[in-house]
Amino acid sequence: MIVEDEEDLAASLKYNLEKEGGYFVATAGTGEQGLSLARGRKFDLVMLDMMLPGIDGLEVCRTLRASGQNAAIPIIFLTARIEESDKLIGLEIGADDYLTKPFSPRELVARIMALLRRPREADRRAAPPQPAGLEVDVPRREVRVDGTPIALTRTEFDIMAALAADPGVVVAR
Numbered sequence: 414m415i416v417e418d419e420e421d422l423a424a425s426l427k428y429n430l431e432k433e434g435g436y437f438v439a440t441a442g443t444g445e446q447g448l449s450l451a452r453g454r455k456f457d458l459v460m461l462d463m464m465l466p467g468i469d470g471l472e473v474c475r476t477l478r479a480s481g482q483n484a485a486i487p488i489i490f491l492t493a494r495i496e497e498s499d500k501l502i503g504l505e506i507g508a509d510d511y512l513t514k515p516f517s518p519r520e521l522v523a524r525i526m527a528l529l530r531r532p533r534e535a536d537r538r539a540a541p542p543q544p545a546g547l548e549v550d551v552p553r554r555e556v557r558v559d560g561t562p563i564a565l566t567r568t569e570f571d572i573m574a575a576l577a578a579d580p581g582v583v584v585a586r
């Protein structure tokens with residue numbers, strides 16, 4: 414998603430990302446609009462202009478970071494401001510990268526591809542290695558640790574089987 418009030422810039426970024434990167438890009442012209450889009454769906458990455466009418470980029474970033482499904486999303490700040498303090502504030506509140514205008518669309522595409530390749534801290538934590546010695550035997554409805562069956566209730570077994578089917582993947586309650 415691109416949140417940028419300069420329509421020409423947003424349109425050119427969208428064009429480049431869709432053409433060169435093969436991404437689907439949504440655009441928002443204000444912070445409010447961006448947050449409203451982000452409430453409805455999960456994005457892979459957000460490009461956020463710092464200076465926006467209404468709520469500014471920093472506030473949008475803070476709100477996204479505090480929200481559920483897009484809380485860990487990579488965020489790249491786009492800005493005309495070059496003060497070091499702004500850059501530091503942006504990084505402190507959770508921006509992943511920072512581009513000062515004017516920048517080349519190709520550079521932006523390269524940075525985006527680098528960010529999307531980089532495993533997130535949260536993802537690394539969420540993908541533990543398969544525990545050694547654990548067997549979930551679905552046909553027999555039995556869980557064994559180092560060959561020893563573990564006593565589980567029916568529900569406990571179902572939960573275990575659901576979790577073991579996709580190690581490291583978060584499952585809805």
Ligand code: CA
Pocket residue numbers: 417418419462463464465
């Ligand atoms: Ca702007």
